[in-house]
Amino acid sequence: MEFYSYWRSSAAYRVRIALAFKGMAADMQYVHLLKDGGQQRLSAYKSLNPSQLVPTLVDGDLTLNQSLAILEYLEIKQPQPALLPADLQLALKVRAVTLDIACDIHPLNNLRVLQYLTGPLQLSEQQKLHWIQHWLQQGFQALELRLSHQAGNCCFGDMVTWADLCLIPQIYNALRFGLDMSPYPTLWRVYQYCQTLPAFIAAAPEQQPDAQ
Amino acid sequence: MEFYSYWRSSAAYRVRIALAFKGMAADMQYVHLLKDGGQQRLSAYKSLNPSQLVPTLVDGDLTLNQSLAILEYLEIKQPQPALLPADLQLALKVRAVTLDIACDIHPLNNLRVLQYLTGPLQLSEQQKLHWIQHWLQQGFQALELRLSHQAGNCCFGDMVTWADLCLIPQIYNALRFGLDMSPYPTLWRVYQYCQTLPAFIAAAPEQQPDAQ
Numbered sequence: 302m303e304f305y306s307y308w309r310s311s312a313a314y315r316v317r318i319a320l321a322f323k324g325m326a327a328d329m330q331y332v333h334l335l336k337d338g339g340q341q342r343l344s345a346y347k348s349l350n351p352s353q354l355v356p357t358l359v360d361g362d363l364t365l366n367q368s369l370a371i372l373e374y375l376e377i378k379q380p381q382p383a384l385l386p387a388d389l390q391l392a393l394k395v396r397a398v399t400l401d402i403a404c405d406i407h408p409l410n411n412l413r414v415l416q417y418l419t420g421p422l423q424l425s426e427q428q429k430l431h432w433i434q435h436w437l438q439q440g441f442q443a444l445e446l447r448l449s450h451q452a453g454n455c456c457f458g459d460m461v462t463w464a465d466l467c468l469i470p471q472i473y474n475a476l477r478f479g480l481d482m483s484p485y486p487t488l489w490r491v492y493q494y495c496q497t498l499p500a501f502i503a504a505a506p507e508q509q510p511d512a513q
Numbered sequence: 514m515e516f517y518s519y520w521r522s523s524a525a526y527r528v529r530i531a532l533a534f535k536g537m538a539a540d541m542q543y544v545h546l547l548k549d550g551g552q553q554r555l556s557a558y559k560s561l562n563p564s565q566l567v568p569t570l571v572d573g574d575l576t577l578n579q580s581l582a583i584l585e586y587l588e589i590k591q592p593q594p595a596l597l598p599a600d601l602q603l604a605l606k607v608r609a610v611t612l613d614i615a616c617d618i619h620p621l622n623n624l625r626v627l628q629y630l631t632g633p634l635q636l637s638e639q640q641k642l643h644w645i646q647h648w649l650q651q652g653f654q655a656l657e658l659r660l661s662h663q664a665g666n667c668c669f670g671d672m673v674t675w676a677d678l679c680l681i682p683q684i685y686n687a688l689r690f691g692l693d694m695s696p697y698p699t700l701w702r703v704y705q706y707c708q709t710l711p712a713f714i715a716a717a718p719e720q721q722p723d724a725q
Contacts, residue, residue: 363602363605370609394577401578404615404616405620435633444563
């Protein structure tokens, strides 16, 4: 398998955790989102992934974009250790939290959006920071309410699931932008715990060869 | 089942198509996103869905948010007629296109984001329109490249899949904002075809009792 990654991409980070957690090897390919005007825009990468976003996974004749579709594939290719609960209703709840992060928080604060805010819209750095923090706060407030009654060490009891694979990169991103995490004690507890697990340590942005 | 919907919500529209396509009955509950300062913010709805977004599905003791998690549930609850191909690799491709729309296009142009642009950021209507069209164009360009070689009447051959359930509401939304669809002949062909299918007709925003 080839995996196209960028160290600070939250979406790539999710998949890196899954690969490490399942002990699956992948030939890492690095796509620098800032160098050369963004290497994701080069024609070689664009032909793999017309969306010009990371990550992309290539396995034989399967070329797959979208981190959550890639997580789905890894779950099929190597079911154990599982990252979704066996209980169907609980697995649906995990999927919903995963999507709360991947659809309602992350897309508003990724690099291309921030570049549009300060580029074409000419917003100030201060306005950009308010934008970032606003959507993080909206999303984290909802997640804190949703998870406070069911979280253990992880979002869903003590089992590492896709929800944790999405939450930890999102909190990493929030900390970069100085978000105060004290209103979200459940999320913060899960973050602290996951940071002690080998798969999360190995997948962390600063551990990647392309980190700067 | 109870289904909480708003006529113009693209996310609710996806699920309405699935319900109609599978012939599943649901007790429709309407959440008006503009009335009363947004009925999604009222405490009764917020207790069902802390994210204060539509849709939400309630079935017995399962309360589920996120349209794609709800689609997953409907596929389990009533597998036929299927909305995902039986071929695993093809199903993964459908999932990726579904996420291309649900993660990379739709979240940037939904109501709460547009309200933030013209509210706190005080952008003009013209700037808002540019924002909307920019992200639609980015997303549709990638989808046109991705689908032009495999689409038939639908995104994936002639089978109605989740990709169509996401694409048609997204194009409906694009047309509201005056997007020129001529650069996307494949997407436009799929849109025209799906608009002739009973499930898509029944689920259309203007057909809903809460339409204005």
